[in-house]
Amino acid sequence: MSSDEISIRVEGLGKRYEIYSSPRERLKQFILPPIQRVIGRDVVAHYKEHWALRDISFEIKKGEAFGIVGRNGSGKSTLLQIITGTLAPTVGNVTTKGRIAALLELGSGFNPEFSGRENVYLNAMLLGMTREQVDERFDKIAAFADIGDYLEQPVKTYSSGMLVRLAFAVQVQIDPDILIVDEALAVGDALFQKRCFARIEKLLSDGVTLLFVSHDQESVRTLTHRAILLRGGQEVLTGSSSEVLLSYRKLLHEEESSYFSRLAPKQTTASNGSKKPAASNSANKGxxxxxxxxxxxxxxxxxxxxxxxxxxxxxxxxxxxxxxxxxxxxxxxxxxxxxxxxxxxxxxxxxxxxxxxxxxxxxxxxxxxxxxxxxxxxxxxxxxxxxxxxxxxxxxxxxxxxxxxxxxxxxxxxxxxxxxxxxxxxxxxxxxxxxLMRQNEYAFGGMTDLRMKAMW
CATH class of the missing domain: 2.70.50.60 (abc- transporter (atp binding component) like domain)
Structure with a gap:
């Protein structure tokens, strides 16, 4: 595949954190290893390694919608932070082409003491827009956010839903080449989510690359073409969204079965004394x-x-x-x-x-x-x-x-x-x-027939 067709390339990506049992161990790690190297001794680590991500590789074409799924703690948000550049990887490389608009954490990039209007200008200019460009698009941003007079109030008075409304409104108005969304839309109401998904579909039709993270499997299936499944910071599967979501459901089922198998008795006994295998025990029996x-x-x-x-x-x-x-x-x-x-x-x-x-x-x-x-x-x-x-x-x-x-x-x-x-x-x-439909006999539009009648 030509490099010009690639919007995001992730190669051998890994992120390691050092976990210290106490401040004393952290101080030892800061002082002792340099001394041990100077005197020729083996360097002793005073921390435990935790790999939030390990050996992750994939490519996303321009204009492609790509999903990331996995349980909490699987490394999804860490991966997005590295792609957006707010976190440095321990190993591996990330290459992106074009302007990135990212909706990662509620209120990220907002000053809580500033009003909504002031934060629109601040956030948009941090994303590369000039004041004149913000002036031109401000009415569209305000209309999309639809928070009324709260636009003139400090952001610290906003609910989580209002925060995400304003943040999303700014992100989609900067004409991004890559749009990254991490679960933030889940806090919006149904009408706002509908408006957001319609806007995302419009951006996709304009050739914008989408990187989408959600626990809502139907949203991932509907919006994305391909996806990656993460478990414990490692790749389980990369493929079509339907294949990945099926593997995700299998993974959830396996973990749920493992959890219940530790709680459930190994067998239930019927009143007649015969042993009746309970469905909840079948996982135990393999x-x-x-x-x-x-x-x-x-x-x-x-x-x-x-x-x-x-x-x-x-x-x-x-x-x-x-x-x-x-x-x-x-x-x-x-x-x-x-x-x-x-x-x-x-x-x-x-x-x-x-x-x-x-x-x-x-x-x-x-x-x-x-x-x-x-x-x-x-x-x-x-x-x-x-x-x-x-x-x-x-x-x-x-x-x-x-x-x-x-x-x-x-x-x-x-x-x-x-x-x-x-x-x-x-x-x-x-x-x-x-x-199918016999157009000359009975016809309707849409996914389902509501058997509507007209009266006058």
Missing amino acids: TSLPGRSDNLSFGDGGIEVTAVQTFDADGETCAVFYPGDPVKIRVRCHSIITTDRINVSIRIRSREGIKIYSWGTLNQDMQVLNGALGGEVFWTREIQENEDFDVWFECSCTLGPNLYEIQAAISYEGKPDYTEQRILHWKDEAAFFQT
Whole structure:
């Protein structure tokens, strides 16, 4: 790849911190090593090394949207600080091309004693704009921030949401070549977030490079093309956003299973004296699901999604639907344990990776248990060892024309309210279907049909 096409290049990046047990050890480290070198003795370190980042390498093309995901403490913010130049790496190199606008920490670059107006000028001029350029764009900045009379008040009186409004408004008006956003938008209200994402999409269409950090997986999936997953300061995977997010969900599941395995008993015993394997213990046993794809699924095991298919109103397999058509989805499962408290669910995503809908047997059970609906409760049904069973989901097609993915999941629910959930098997790309539209019969715009009516 030509170097002219690269906006950000990170090569062998590492950041090391020296951790001292006491001020005395820090003083020893300052005084003793030079003396030891002079007299020819081996140098003794009086600190412990902590690598916040180690051996990180990737390239981001101009105009590309790139995501960084990982748990708290994985090194995301450290990486962004090094890329923006506010932190020096211990090893490795970072090369950037163009003006960088970074929204890293709330209030960074603002003087709390200055008013919002004064901070706009201060922040914008620190980012390379002249006073005349700020004058020209001030009205746009103020309109985007939309904080009213607070613009004339000291920043120390602002809420966190107001701070990020003002900071983002300044950053996007300096015509950046690279925009870096680190979780700051999470403190904004829904309307402001919508406005920010619309502005980010406009910048991307203008060829701006985006480096985006968020714990909101749907935002990362929607906004970015590629991503990197960090764990303990090291790279786990770099690839398409969908691949990285699936690995991230697997990582979260593994760590959650490890946590609960230390808390949960190794077995629960049924009242008849027979031992009933609890879903929460399958991680302890190292249960694996035979024949499952490690690339597209994960879970503690015990019950497996073996097949997912879509059918029409006549019960025939069908993968193309029109508005108003009945849709039937069959999830076929196989159990190798005896247990109850099971939830079988599906999630529907568009071709763009946007979650359209998610629903499961527990959603219906909750209605039955609350008296809003009649019928049996699936959650209390006991699934037998070596049992094969089907769960059918039925609805009327209300989706706009697109290609849709069905994800299927089986979970153990300690309580019938989704508060104690353990994933036994999650399967991406379990099935696909397409929706089309007969324009001369019935048509609508958008992702879903609200069945709207007009009256006059």
